[in-house]
Amino acid sequence: MVAPRHTKVAVITGAGSGIGLACAKKLSAAGIAIVGVGRTVEKLKELERVIDKPDQIATVAIDVTWEDAPQRIVQVALDHWGHIDFLINNAGVGSPKPLHEADDDNLDHFLNVMLRAPFRLSREALPHMPAGSAVINISSTFAVIGGLRGGAYSAAKAGLDGLTRHIACQYGASGIRANSVAPGVIYTEMTESRLKDESFRRMNVEMTPHTRLGRVEDVAGTVAFLCSDDGSFINGQTIVVDGGWTSTKYFSERGRTSVWT
Template identity: 55%
Template sequence: MPTAIITGASSGIGLATTLKFLSQGITVVGVGRDQGKLDAVSAKTRSHSADFLPFAADITDDAAPLEIVKHATKKTGRLDHLVNNAGVGSPEPVHSTDDETLDRFLGLMLRAPFRLAREALTAFGDTATIVNVSSTYALVGGLRGGAYSAAKAGLNGLTLHMAAQYGSAGIRSNAVAPGVIPTPMTEHRLEVEAFRRMNYDMTPAARWGTAEDVAEAVWFLSSPASGWINGQVLAVDGGWSSTKFLTESALSSERNDQPADWTHSGKRRT
């Protein structure tokens, strides 16, 4: 059975992607730091025909990438897909980012994916896929991006390099760049009205995106249906990064008198 390694598999986009891959008959080696959360995913996925194989690790540890790949190949005898999803939010502007924070962001969202991809290349067969979960904040300039935007932009560059270097060996590399998705990582930021409005009022789609929206894109880029797609960065953001859109409420002078209904499930356009 085909096997995928998915990092950050216990919550948010990683969990949705894990469930999608399992539904397609792909064995998932789900990587996360919290064994308890991984065990909860195992309990949730027992009814699937494909196996969920939890692996608790901090992917920034020097030994972790090799251990993860060895675990996957030992358990299943193969490796077909890598999804570099694990991330961290709440960045600060450059002037207020200390070296420790910079190293943490780059280590988790650029160095670790680089090293995981390097190990996966030794285990892949004749056909394989790598999908890196990037961000719209690596595609456009934005406030507060700092080390987060730098790491994600580096991940896009890594994706394009691998597409060129290893495409002829049957290994396709693409990236998915989600907009702001309500997940445990972003929920505290979405409590800030200015942040909600910046993302909501400038998105043509009439709803918030979901982790499942992103998971569908990751699966598509990992599946045979995208067999002629290589070296692409696909924005999954409802049009936020590619349009100059504002809601009617954002344009209205009565906006402050009639605030929008800010919920995670939808929105009111007035």
């Protein structure tokens, strides 16, 4: 049974954990119905349990790179609610390699997950997004600055920002906005192992002019703002959520005065 048109609906990829899960919780709390997309059935069941609103949550266990993924994801939204108001392309992969270490398989994997899949899903969703809708792509600070060891990851995320601006330009006059949210290093399952590396921690902690590193809630709050009426005139932007890491040359006193070996 299709719900009334006034129900707002958000499709979120990578919704089973990390930033995607935080976005689902935040948007659901604002009364928005969620289509949660992920590869792991167990994580999606946990998402359903956390949302705890059976009539406001649907899940799709699928790899976003599969050829039929866009059609299957969009169809679930249409079967339940008949339309899509917000598309949050969040699914991603980590552990990038620098250019000289990345083979073609590595390149294809990163591009497929973080550029080709959002491109195809956006293309499939757009005809079902009414005026007032928005596409939000989860980018990265590595799209802004390149980044050590960024390789195919930086390239894919930069391409995603380009796609964002195209959607904003092409479909903005139809009332569909598009923006990117570019997080810095956020505590998630994907970054947990990297943050155990002392040099990686130093590069982020000692060069962030803030009292802490980022949390998934910081990103989810920005996404929710872009989905709200308060964000309705923001279009074609990349909003960086990193505590000032990319935009400053900050270096902490500890970093300046420590003995480095």
